[in-house]
Amino acid sequence: MIATLVRTELRLFWRDPWRRRLAAGTAALLLAATWAGLAWQARHQRIADAGKAGEARLFRVLHHERLRAGPVPAPGTYVRAADAGWIAGWGAIANRPVSTVAALATGRAEFVDPAPRVAIWGRRGELTANNEELENPALQAIGRFDLAFAVVVLLPLVAIGLGHDIVARERDAGRWALLASTGVSARRVAFGAIVVRGAIGLVAPLLLAALGFALGGGEFGGATLAWFGVAAAYALTWLVGAALIGTWSSSAGVSLVRGAAVWVGLVVLAPAAAGAMVEAAIPAMTRSQFRAVLAREGELAAADRLATARRFAAANPTVMPVVPRDPDMAPGLYVLDMLETDRRTRAVVETRGTALARREEALATIRWAVPPLLVASVLEDLAGTGAAAQRAYDAAVDAYHAAVRSRFAMPILTQTPLSLEALRTRPRFDWAPATAITPTTLAALAALLGLMLVGAWAMPGERTRERERVFIADGADGR
């Protein structure tokens, strides 16, 4: 029976030029999104690599100068190239490579600098995301046409276009009552149509996009497979949902309008409302305000340098046996400003960090009620460009910054030149985004499959058939 329905539906699909065009258009859009994502990935990686290469070139020059300079100079001798303050002040490139599958979802990686510099002087909290990379805000505000956007935003519309009339069209044509009288349930009719329309209109374009991704140089591993699996499940969930809406609608037109309304609610309004709600409920200091506070505290710390020096000398008599009479002019003593600023701003940094983390947590909870939000975050995480990657990167930068400070703060303070060995073994920044399948991925997949099953279950089955028969007997058409 189902095989017959599938064959019939295949014939209908093939004969309908509108559906053929929709499937072809979807494939073309997904391929264009794949190409755009791959172009972005290549550019981002090129910038990250160039940043790192620049750093390597610089340090090669330093090594050379160090070797040419002969033995390590005596303490107190100022050698620019080997000065700890200069080295740590220049810092390192916190290279942020993109994953090999980042083209699938640009995510947050679009808004961060691929190769920011992390120096000893940077205050905690303003180290990352300096956004030095040139981007056009006018284009950023429109958004990037990547595969994640196409899947999360456009595929539901395609699914609604394909699925809204699965049942409603039969009603409009007056065949619904006839079908009911033959013993075929709505669920079976819908199943056959969903299989065919989903396979040709949604899954086939996704497969083409996957092929384009692989041919375009994207890596095809477990994460990629999971990515396309989640995308397909999401699109099919919308198709089932559209068919379900059709069973509750009096005509295909009503079904289409309702489908579009659900799309607007779930894809446009709910995420925007969720974002606004979370930002209002959990206030956090804005970046500019935070930067200004850090600047003010930095100035206060500098103003209080003598008192800080005295405190430091009392706590570290071996490092600083005598407090300089003019701490403003003592080379290296300004390291203390940095430590004092950290002390002063610790509470602000932590409060802001906590607020931002709470916002993330709130959105991570809310996303389970808003499927597009859930799928967007899962797709970004699978591509290594989501919130998880951002957290990991921030933690890596913090750790690197702490290592630079613990290594260089004292040489700067005591004006001890660095040896070649110290240059060679300086802390390095090495980070790569993870693209592993996480429990959240599986849970999201399970949630989508669950939604599909619920949708299938909610479709009219045997009981409806009985009801339709009663309608026929009464001369009604089941509307």
Next chain:
Amino acid sequence: MSDVRGAAWRAVARTEWRSSLRDGRFRWFAATGVACLLGAATVAGLAARTEREARAVAQREASAAWAGQTEKNPHAAAHEGLLAIRPATPLTALDPGLDRFTGTAVPLRAHGQSLAFDAPAMEAAPLVRLGALSVALLLQLIVPLGIVVLGHGVIAGRREDGTWRLARSQGVSPVALLVGSAAGLGQALAVVLVPSALAAGVLAVSVAGGGAPGQWSRGAMAVAAYLAYFAGVGAITIAVSARARTSRAALATLIGLWAVQSVAVPRLAATSARALAPLPTFREWWRGVTADLAQGLDGHAPGSPQAEAATKAILAEYGVTKVEDLPVNLDAILLQRSEESSDAVMARWMGRLWGQLEAQDGLVRWAAVLSPTIAVRHLSMRGAGTDLAHARDFADAAERVRRPFIRALNEDMRDHSKTGDWAYRADRALFEKTAAFAYAAPALPPLGGDIWFAAAVLVGWGVVASWWAWRGVQRSDEAAS
């Protein structure tokens, strides 16, 4: 005859208007539309108010940090600089535009103009980046969908239920039917949309704090743009309805068109703009800047040929032969001359960068020919003061403040210290005197060629769609007869 025609289209309009009022979809659209608009206005107004206050506090903090410096060498202070914060206007509640994507802070520091940083979008959550909840989001995206849903059957529906033929048999001309249907639909939509959109706009701006410079003229510009947009969408709806075989086909076509033009085309246009006119990477751009800067005078390289030449000229100006005889600090003069040299270089490179950004934006604007949403978006952002032109205006204003600011610091060092006296420290009075930074967006939005182009595209859409509807009606009428 013309009286009869006039009476006919009015009668058709009245019928359309009455049937709209009786239509459950219309009542649903009116209720949810008004609720969503007012809800979004309140939420967006509160968010704009919070952002506005936060930026005002940030500017106060930054100015306090600058003013609160202890005695310090002016040039050392100039290296840190004063942070200039771009204030948020209450009109961001209407249309946040690029506000979340442009940097909010520009450091006014020595050795050249800086790029703005700290765009709020850097910390936004996934999909929230699709669009902040605002009145503009609803007006640009949701209201057209409502117009499509309400208007798709305005001609096709009449043909389906036979009232078209009935009206024609009564001597009502196709023009009267077309004009009457359009007027009836327009009247029904205007009764809901105009007061609720205006109320939402006023509510959003009031909640956000009000008092934006030129808010009424800017509001009027946005109102005109949206009216033209809705009229255009209405005309397209009627045109498709006139040409479609059934009202369902009209609806499917219109929803497809709506999705493509408002969701897909803008992003495709942005992607194409990136490909057709790519920006340099920051490092490529900076390499060019530093290469040009190296040709000029470096205030920190006193032994360079440029510095030697400048020193000779300065000695000649003061009528002395030795640096020690100068009554002022030569280092400070060299620093200021180096500023002037780097100002010219930076102005050139910044101008080039803004030109590249505007070129990309211009390419996107051309896509308005395919998507009226792009045109109305451009006009709406310009009205709200949240577009690229206003971002540039702020950057230019900050630069206009930076130059005399740095000059004042260099002149203080020049006049109060001697050459080589890097230990010189200015007292707090200097910093207090130079701590103020205030920016106000222009009261009237700049009305350049881009604005007229966007407006022409919007009007063009309406005219072409009306003509298309008229041809569609004629053709279907000929076919029917």
